[in-house]
Amino acid sequence: MVTLKDVAELAGVAPITVSRVINYPQSVKERTRLKVERAIKQLNYSPNNIARSLVTNRTNIIGVLLSNIANPYFSEFILGVETKARKLGKSIIICNAMDYESAKSNVNLLLEQRVDGMIFTSLEFDSIALQEQLFRELEEINENRKHTVPIVLVDPFPRQTLLPSILIDNYMAGSLAMEHLHELGHEVIAHLNLNRDANVWIDRFRAYRDAQAKKGIQLNTGHIALIDKEDVRVAEEAAYSLLRADPRPTAIFAANDLLAVGALQAAHRMKIKIPEELSIIGIDGNDIAKHSYPRMTTVAHPRYQLGELSAELLIDLINGKEDVARQMVNCTLQVNESTGPVLIQPEGIHE
Amino acid sequence: MVTLKDVAELAGVAPITVSRVINYPQSVKERTRLKVERAIKQLNYSPNNIARSLVTNRTNIIGVLLSNIANPYFSEFILGVETKARKLGKSIIICNAMDYESAKSNVNLLLEQRVDGMIFTSLEFDSIALQEQLFRELEEINENRKHTVPIVLVDPFPRQTLLPSILIDNYMAGSLAMEHLHELGHEVIAHLNLNRDANVWIDRFRAYRDAQAKKGIQLNTGHIALIDKEDVRVAEEAAYSLLRADPRPTAIFAANDLLAVGALQAAHRMKIKIPEELSIIGIDGNDIAKHSYPRMTTVAHPRYQLGELSAELLIDLINGKEDVARQMVNCTLQVNESTGPVLIQPEGIHE
Numbered sequence: 001m002v003t004l005k006d007v008a009e010l011a012g013v014a015p016i017t018v019s020r021v022i023n024y025p026q027s028v029k030e031r032t033r034l035k036v037e038r039a040i041k042q043l044n045y046s047p048n049n050i051a052r053s054l055v056t057n058r059t060n061i062i063g064v065l066l067s068n069i070a071n072p073y074f075s076e077f078i079l080g081v082e083t084k085a086r087k088l089g090k091s092i093i094i095c096n097a098m099d100y101e102s103a104k105s106n107v108n109l110l111l112e113q114r115v116d117g118m119i120f121t122s123l124e125f126d127s128i129a130l131q132e133q134l135f136r137e138l139e140e141i142n143e144n145r146k147h148t149v150p151i152v153l154v155d156p157f158p159r160q161t162l163l164p165s166i167l168i169d170n171y172m173a174g175s176l177a178m179e180h181l182h183e184l185g186h187e188v189i190a191h192l193n194l195n196r197d198a199n200v201w202i203d204r205f206r207a208y209r210d211a212q213a214k215k216g217i218q219l220n221t222g223h224i225a226l227i228d229k230e231d232v233r234v235a236e237e238a239a240y241s242l243l244r245a246d247p248r249p250t251a252i253f254a255a256n257d258l259l260a261v262g263a264l265q266a267a268h269r270m271k272i273k274i275p276e277e278l279s280i281i282g283i284d285g286n287d288i289a290k291h292s293y294p295r296m297t298t299v300a301h302p303r304y305q306l307g308e309l310s311a312e313l314l315i316d317l318i319n320g321k322e323d324v325a326r327q328m329v330n331c332t333l334q335v336n337e338s339t340g341p342v343l344i345q346p347e348g349i350h351e
Numbered sequence: 352m353v354t355l356k357d358v359a360e361l362a363g364v365a366p367i368t369v370s371r372v373i374n375y376p377q378s379v380k381e382r383t384r385l386k387v388e389r390a391i392k393q394l395n396y397s398p399n400n401i402a403r404s405l406v407t408n409r410t411n412i413i414g415v416l417l418s419n420i421a422n423p424y425f426s427e428f429i430l431g432v433e434t435k436a437r438k439l440g441k442s443i444i445i446c447n448a449m450d451y452e453s454a455k456s457n458v459n460l461l462l463e464q465r466v467d468g469m470i471f472t473s474l475e476f477d478s479i480a481l482q483e484q485l486f487r488e489l490e491e492i493n494e495n496r497k498h499t500v501p502i503v504l505v506d507p508f509p510r511q512t513l514l515p516s517i518l519i520d521n522y523m524a525g526s527l528a529m530e531h532l533h534e535l536g537h538e539v540i541a542h543l544n545l546n547r548d549a550n551v552w553i554d555r556f557r558a559y560r561d562a563q564a565k566k567g568i569q570l571n572t573g574h575i576a577l578i579d580k581e582d583v584r585v586a587e588e589a590a591y592s593l594l595r596a597d598p599r600p601t602a603i604f605a606a607n608d609l610l611a612v613g614a615l616q617a618a619h620r621m622k623i624k625i626p627e628e629l630s631i632i633g634i635d636g637n638d639i640a641k642h643s644y645p646r647m648t649t650v651a652h653p654r655y656q657l658g659e660l661s662a663e664l665l666i667d668l669i670n671g672k673e674d675v676a677r678q679m680v681n682c683t684l685q686v687n688e689s690t691g692p693v694l695i696q697p698e699g700i701h702e
Contacts, residue, residue: 093445264644293644
């Protein structure tokens with residue numbers, strides 16, 4: 001194995017000079033620096049990370065843990081993290097966490113890799129309980145390693161965590177969707193959501209319930225479908241039953257864009273015209289909304305900006321900033337083609 | 352900083368025993384192992400990776416470099432890599448490579464992290480030349496570090512690389528798409544592709560040209576659109592011009608599912624019935640094909656299996672296997688709802 005000493009010998013400099021070239025290149029005369037860099041290249045020397053981090057106490061690497069890389073929701077988020085991190089001189093490595101066990105083992109992996117800090121986003125396991133367990137463990141890491149391995153959590157996490165967090169207001173996102181439908185004159189609004197024990201889904205459901213209550217519209221269980229799998233076909237099946245309810249809803253508020261696309265497919269197959277006979281709205285602002293026909297009206301999360309924000313917050317923490325407030329990020333309504341005013345008021349609405 | 356010695360002291364064992372627990376846990380009596388593990392936990396000791404790798408010469412980490420994590424194409428691939436890697440006792444860390452510079456810096460990052468091996472997939476930069484430059488550099492790494500940092504390339508790479516590769520037969524994928532359209536009776540087939548200097552696009556175009564030539568159908572440049580951006584709206588715009596060509600095509604072969612969705616949206620807006628008046632076929636088998644209405648006929652890449660295969664191949668290389676042949680993976684036609692027989696033969700086809 002090539003050592004720093006070998007490089008120093010070949011370059012004809014002291015080992016400390018090699019170390020300086022690696023860690024503080026700007027502190028070394030250019031001629032010397034070039035000599036050392038040539039020797040590093042020639043010997044194919046890869047600086048020992050740990051040795052380097054003992055000097056600078058930094059690896060300049062940020063770890064990002066995602067619950068499921070297969071979810072397109074994360075793509076733009078990662079781009080935001082990476083772009084901002086690069087600007088601030090950090091690289092990122094990404095780990096996937098399919099479940100609680102793999103999240104734990106990947107947290108250890110990132111710690112072993114001596115990352116400067118970690119970002120966790122949307123770790124949605126089977127239950128809030130498992131989520132909370134991981135966060136208690138993360139809080140311990142954060143406590144023990146204060147100033148060395150800061151952690152930033154990004155939506156949707158239990159609100160009671162002590163860790164620095166960036167939250168999305170899912171209740172507000174749902175409220176925006178409902179407000180849009182109400183403004184278009186809809187009252188018989190169906191709701192399609194996931195039957196899952198996580199705040200993100202519960203908050204969107206609460207927004208639906210409260211908005212209808214505020215309008216004085218009684219909840220009709222025939223207008224609510226909770227499905228077990230985040231899948232377009234399962235959503236489509238559930239939407240058929242919503243669209244066969246009496247009275248037939250004039251609008252569907254789906255808890256995310258994927259479910260909204262399922263509803264759209266059901267409507268297409270039932271020859272229901274969008275938006276003339278039925279309005280559909282989702283949440284997220286994924287590409288999936290852009291790719292649907294008609295283009296889906298949605299409440300978009302600022303995912304790229306969320307990524308930038310969390311990288312910024314984390315790097316502040318790494319640099320020793322202490323008074324980091326919890327941040328809440330707002331969503332915005334994106335009106336596209338899948339929603340419109342009520343044209344045909346179904347019968348029996350105020351029976 | 353907590354050292355291995357601290358752990359040994361607290362556990363009341365020799366430092367070598369701690370090292371053994373970390374590296375060869377099965378070689379240590381359970382009682383001792385538990386004692387050491389408790390001490391590790393209590394002190395929050397994170398084993399020094401490099402020290403460990405000096406003993407086992409392994410970090411058990413595989414690095415995966417993607418060209419753009421925002422492309423949903425990679426999601427299933429990563430799941431395949433991760434699932435297989437986990438089964439074989441490896442973790443994975445993922446890096447993004449938006450361009451040649453970031454690819455290079457992330458390769459160095461992975462090497463510094465002492466990964467056991469690396470998988471590179473679909474690094475599509477601005478030109479084949481830049482791609483080839485990176486691969487020459489990778490070949491050097493592979494040469495210098497034989498047996499320590501093996502590399503596996505996954506589609507779509509320059510064919511002339513010496514590195515172990517898993518390739519997708521893009522020409523065959525295109526041929527399958529064209530064969531399907533020909534079997535349905537289509538002859539006036541338009542082609543929508545990207546104007547980009549990479550084999551993946553060129554091979555799919557070649558498949559189109561050759562299939563039409565074999566049928567004795569002359570190329571009509573009015574039936575070919577090459578766009579500059581992989582974007583649904585840009586594809587939609589290009590599709591309008593294809594659908595206004597004389598004779599109007601009865602089918603569009605799009606070089607991937609994203610472009611196919613653009614064509615589908617153009618058809619919807621022109622009130623052209625799919626598949627009665629127009630068949631559309633894509634390539635990839637992304638979720639995007641499943642989410643479209645009607646569901647898109649496509650030629651699917653076995654992405655999950657590709658992921659598994661590349662993890663397997665890489666781990667074989669890490670374990671010292673030498674005679675690794677280049678592997679070619681086949682695609683499969685998935686007939687869905689967007690293609691059908693020619694019902695109305697446009698006029699002037701055999702003029």
